[in-house]
Amino acid sequence: MKITFISVGKIKESFYTKQIEGHIKNIKKYAQVQVIEVPDEKCPEKLSDKEMIQVKDKEGERILSKINSGDFVIALAIEGKIISTDDFKLLIKKKQASSLVFIIGGSLGLSDKVLKRSNYKLSFSRLTFPHQLMKVLLTEQVHMVVK
Amino acid sequence: MNIKVYAIGMVKDKNQLEAIKEYDKRLGRYCKIEMILVKNKEVLLKKLSNKSYVIKVSTQGELFTSEGLAEKVKTLGVTGTSDMAFIYSEEHLEWDDHLALSKMDMSLGMAMTILFEQIYRGYRIIHNQAYHK
Numbered sequence: 001m002k003i004t005f006i007s008v009g010k011i012k013e014s015f016y017t018k019q020i021e022g023h024i025k026n027i028k029k030y031a032q033v034q035v036i037e038v039p040d041e042k043c044p045e046k047l048s049d050k051e052m053i054q055v056k057d058k059e060g061e062r063i064l065s066k067i068n069s070g071d072f073v074i075a076l077a078i079e080g081k082i083i084s085t086d087d088f089k090l091l092i093k094k095k096q097a098s099s100l101v102f103i104i105g106g107s108l109g110l111s112d113k114v115l116k117r118s119n120y121k122l123s124f125s126r127l128t129f130p131h132q133l134m135k136v137l138l139t140e141q142v143h144m145v146v147k
Numbered sequence: 148m149n150i151k152v153y154a155i156g157m158v159k160d161k162n163q164l165e166a167i168k169e170y171d172k173r174l175g176r177y178c179k180i181e182m183i184l185v186k187n188k189e190v191l192l193k194k195l196s197n198k199s200y201v202i203k204v205s206t207q208g209e210l211f212t213s214e215g216l217a218e219k220v221k222t223l224g225v226t227g228t229s230d231m232a233f234i235y236s237e238e239h240l241e242w243d244d245h246l247a248l249s250k251m252d253m254s255l256g257m258a259m260t261i262l263f264e265q266i267y268r269g270y271r272i273i274h275n276q277a278y279h280k
Binding site: 013014015016018019022045082083084085088124125126127128129130133136137140141144 | 160162163165166169206210211212213216248249250251252253254257260261264265268277
């Protein structure tokens with residue numbers, strides 16, 4: 001199995017990066033893993049709607065450039081499908097022959113293009129999380145289902 | 148508001164503990180909050196104050212938004228509730244609200260981090276203060 005994690009921006013908090021590293025190390029026992037962090041755009045508090053779309057589009061292009069045409073892309077989106085760990089496990093199992101790509105957007109979320117390219121929109125919760133915490137949660141969950 | 152976050156079990160991962168501590172520190176200016184980890188349900192029920200507004204949190208609960216939680220904390224505050232207890236547990240117990248962070252299982256340390264982070268986010272929302280996503 002091949003799993004790629006793509007996220008936007010660097011994570012500063014070491015208590016998060018160390019947890020992610022730990023989970024990735026565990027997932028590597030079961031799959032070939034690639035972790036990609038694409039740069040984020042500067043994002044001041046007050047942005048117009050148009051500027052927000054521009055930020056998401058720029059980040060989106062960087063994400064899309066890392067995706068191959070045959071990849072099965074799972075985008076993390078708050079409006080996505082909420083499923084149990086058992087169902088998540090079934091989904092991953094069904095797709096284990098493909099190259100799986102998980103995408104976590106930046107602080108404004110994912111561009112329409114990225115959402116359109118994705119094969120599955122997954123949501124962990126109706127809560128809004130910092131994307132750093134989202135990455136910890138995702139890698140922990142993936143470890144739980146691949147082991 | 149006095150907030151207690153209960154769970155049965157242990158959090159051993161020091162990075163998870165550090166994350167919880169960070170939100171605990173940031174919450175200091177908004178409320179009194181404490182994480183209470185106990186061995187079993189009996190100990191938990193003994194520690195639980197009967198004047199607390201109890202929010203059970205499990206995968207079987209109702210999904211909610213960060214704004215919804217902020218609204219809840221705010222409303223309880225203005226209607227005279229001063230003690231809130233979040234109980235992260237799949238055990239059968241009495242509650243005022245039953246919420247779900249997620250339908251997925253997660254480590255206890257992860258759930259505690261999310262609860263602390265969401266309570267912090269809730270106060271930022273209540274006070275109209277910016278906070279990254």
